[in-house]
Amino acid sequence: xxxxxxxxxxxxxxxxxxxxxxxxxxxxxxxxxxxxxxxxxxxxxxxxxxxxxxxxxxxxxxxxxxxxxxxxxxxxxxxxxxxxxxxxxxxxxxxxxxxxxxxxxxxxxxxxxxxxxxxxxxxxxxxxxxxxxxxxxxxxxxxxxxxxxxxxxxxxxxxxxxxxxxxxxxxxxxxxxxxxxxxxxxxxxxxxxxxxxxxxxxxxxxxxxxxxxxxxxxxxxxxxxxxxxxxxxxxxxxxxxxxxxxxxxxxxxxxxxxxxxxxxxxxxxxxxxxxxxxxxxxxxxxxxxxxxxxxxxxxxxxxxxxxxxxxxxxxxxxxxxxxxxxxxxxxxxxxxxxxxxxxxxxxxxxxxxxxxxxxxxxxxxxxxxxxxxxxxxxxx
Ligand code: GMT
Numbered sequence: 001x002x003x004x005x006x007x008x009x010x011x012x013x014x015x016x017x018x019x020x021x022x023x024x025x026x027x028x029x030x031x032x033x034x035x036x037x038x039x040x041x042x043x044x045x046x047x048x049x050x051x052x053x054x055x056x057x058x059x060x061x062x063x064x065x066x067x068x069x070x071x072x073x074x075x076x077x078x079x080x081x082x083x084x085x086x087x088x089x090x091x092x093x094x095x096x097x098x099x100x101x102x103x104x105x106x107x108x109x110x111x112x113x114x115x116x117x118x119x120x121x122x123x124x125x126x127x128x129x130x131x132x133x134x135x136x137x138x139x140x141x142x143x144x145x146x147x148x149x150x151x152x153x154x155x156x157x158x159x160x161x162x163x164x165x166x167x168x169x170x171x172x173x174x175x176x177x178x179x180x181x182x183x184x185x186x187x188x189x190x191x192x193x194x195x196x197x198x199x200x201x202x203x204x205x206x207x208x209x210x211x212x213x214x215x216x217x218x219x220x221x222x223x224x225x226x227x228x229x230x231x232x233x234x235x236x237x238x239x240x241x242x243x244x245x246x247x248x249x250x251x252x253x254x255x256x257x258x259x260x261x262x263x264x265x266x267x268x269x270x271x272x273x274x275x276x277x278x279x280x281x282x283x284x285x286x287x288x289x290x291x292x293x294x295x296x297x298x299x300x301x302x303x304x305x306x307x308x309x310x311x312x313x314x315x316x317x318x319x320x321x322x323x324x325x326x327x328x329x330x331x332x333x334x335x336x337x338x339x340x341x342x343x344x345x346x347x348x349x350x351x352x353x354x355x356x357x358x359x360x361x362x363x364x365x366x367x368x369x370x371x372x373x374x375x376x377x378x379x380x
Pocket of ligand 1: 288
């Protein structure tokens with residue numbers, strides 16, 4: 001169905017984190033489809049480093065005064081939103097993350113009403129805003145209020161929707177729209193020279209990508225690998241950076257697997273690393289969707305994950321990989337060995353992984369967002 005072109009404002013954290021990636025990729029795809037997309041953030045979003053006639057970036061700058069111990073970002077954002085909506089004639093605002101984006105959008109909406117301008121606001125819940133931050137009582141009243149005051153609310157998995165309804169008094173309907181993947185970018189690339197350099201004797205390659213926060217249980221990745229490595233000649237690639245990285249490096253030395261583990265830090269061309277990998281590890285304590293696992297599957301990599309949050313909605317048990325309880329290092333090691341020990345079995349899991357990823361292709365999810373925007377504009 002042909003959707004009329006819209007002017008859409010997008011608010012997100014301009015980082016490599018999943019919510020920033022989803023927001024940026026969505027904005028780029030909407031712009032490719034002819035919509036005019038205005039990003040409003042404090043920094044150029046990480047993946048928005050090219051020119052497109054339909055893409056605009058408005059920087060929220062915060063003046064520093066000695067009086068402010070905590071610069072009021074939310075107010076600067078709300079003021080910027082008022083400005084952008086008024087002068088760019090936006091049709092809708094889509095904010096990613098409840099704190100502080102949904103509450104800033106609510107304030108902007110109230111101010112705009114005084115100019116006789118009505119702007120519908122869609123809030124997308126990504127996970128940490130609900131599962132970690134939102135449950136912190138400090139923010140609970142604001143999160144509840146901003147969700148209830150949004151004109152549309154989406155969550156990236158059914159599990160996140162259920163959690164939100166369980167922990168907050170929500171009167172609004174929440175629509176589940178899962179994360180998506182651009183299969184034109186994420187697909188298996190021929191990178192044999194890289195594979196030979198990493199695994200010269202044909203060892204299997206396990207991989208983990210994250211921001212190395214506690215919730216990712218990165219030390220479990222090392223422990224699982226240490227067990228797998230006793231049975232299967234293998235290498236581990238740890239991609240990304242964050243607070244747990246040095247603990248993981250120390251653990252590699254303690255477990256005597258340092259020679260087989262490479263810490264690659266933050267990497268842009270993640271699809272090239274995934275393309276040489278055989279198994280993706282995501283043992284997270286909590287994970288609302290697991291975009292990094294979807295990126296791996298798109299590059300033909302099966303997934304060993306925990307069964308936390310929305311992961312069972314992505315990883316199909318015994319088909320695209322396996323799931324165990326968070327912290328079940330032995331279970332995840334056994335399942336990893338099961339997949340890696342037989343080349344025919346590994347190939348089947350790889351084929352299944354990419355087939356599953358295709359169900360989340362951008363071309364399928366983009367129209368869902370477009371018609372949701374239209375629905376929200378029409379009813380509000
Ligand atoms: O996983 C992170 O630490 C980043 C986090 C974020 O807030 O950007 O990602 C969350 O949103 C992603 C996009 O919707 C989801 O795919 C991730 O599962 C989710 N992370 C967690 O729930 C821990």
